[in-house]
Amino acid sequence: MTDSAIDTSTTRLFAWWNIPPGPCLKSLPCRCRQVTKQFASEIQKLSEKLLDLLCENLGLEPGYLKSAFAGSNGPTFGTKVSAYPPCPRPDLVDGLRAHTDAGGIILLFQDDQVSGLQLLKDGEWVDVPPIRHAIVVNIGDQLEVITNGRYKSVMHRVLTRPDGNRMSIASFYNPGADAVIFPAPAFVGGAADEEERAEATYPRFVFEDYMNLYVRHKFEAKEPRFEAMKSAIATA
Numbered sequence: 001m002t003d004s005a006i007d008t009s010t011t012r013l014f015a016w017w018n019i020p021p022g023p024c025l026k027s028l029p030c031r032c033r034q035v036t037k038q039f040a041s042e043i044q045k046l047s048e049k050l051l052d053l054l055c056e057n058l059g060l061e062p063g064y065l066k067s068a069f070a071g072s073n074g075p076t077f078g079t080k081v082s083a084y085p086p087c088p089r090p091d092l093v094d095g096l097r098a099h100t101d102a103g104g105i106i107l108l109f110q111d112d113q114v115s116g117l118q119l120l121k122d123g124e125w126v127d128v129p130p131i132r133h134a135i136v137v138n139i140g141d142q143l144e145v146i147t148n149g150r151y152k153s154v155m156h157r158v159l160t161r162p163d164g165n166r167m168s169i170a171s172f173y174n175p176g177a178d179a180v181i182f183p184a185p186a187f188v189g190g191a192a193d194e195e196e197r198a199e200a201t202y203p204r205f206v207f208e209d210y211m212n213l214y215v216r217h218k219f220e221a222k223e224p225r226f227e228a229m230k231s232a233i234a235t236a
């Protein structure tokens with residue numbers, strides 16, 4: 001049962017939106033809903049703290065990234081619990097195909113026993129090993145755009161394993177649907193001629209428009225998505 005369409009090969013999912021609260025959240029039994037809400041509220045606070053740390057790192061004023069995500073109704077924020085069942089032929093079946101995350105910042109609790117998550121670094125797939133109580137922090141495409149490439153979203157995937165049932169809990173802190181996403185002015189410029197500057201600059205778009213593209217091209221490289229958003233502006 002999910003609030004959102006999520007493409008997966010073998011995963012079993014339960015996903016819900018915390019902001020705005022989706023029907024799955026409302027349908028949970030009372031005690032479970034309370035715990036879920038408390039969990040979501042803490043993870044949301046942590047996401048916003050991390051966004052401010054990124055601002056500090058980037059020399060942006062505190063709150064810049066949070067307000068860049070806000071749109072007219074605040075951010076969107078969802079949580080997805082996944083179970084990747086054992087698979088006798090991991091060579092044939094993916095847990096989750098390679099992709100970058102579309103949104104802002106993603107906080108992931110992964111199984112502390114069963115591995116499977118990998119990220120792409122310098123053309124090589126690298127394991128992200130399970131560490132008890134550790135939270136994996138992932139950067140999504142929107143942060144790449146707002147930082148004009150100073151932070152990059154990372155390609156990652158989940159492999160299946162023959163010998164264990166892997167669980168994960170991922171929380172996605174994303175812009176509001178109508179948030180206008182664009183590179184922070186502090187990061188635009190540098191190139192002397194205008195054409196070069198336009199090429200080096202990430203596009204400006206409404207987050208919902210990006211998501212409409214992303215759902216069709218999630219498991220592909222991100223660069224053509226950014227290019228498509230640039231052309232959409234040019235022809236608007």
Ligand SMILES: O=C(O)CCC(=O)C(=O)O
Pocket residue numbers: 080082096101108110117156158168169170
């Ligand atoms: O289950 C995981 O460890 C990763 C999930 C993921 O990458 C995603 O949902 O976008």
Ligand SMILES: [Fe+2]
Pocket residue numbers: 099100101156
């Ligand atoms: Fe992901």
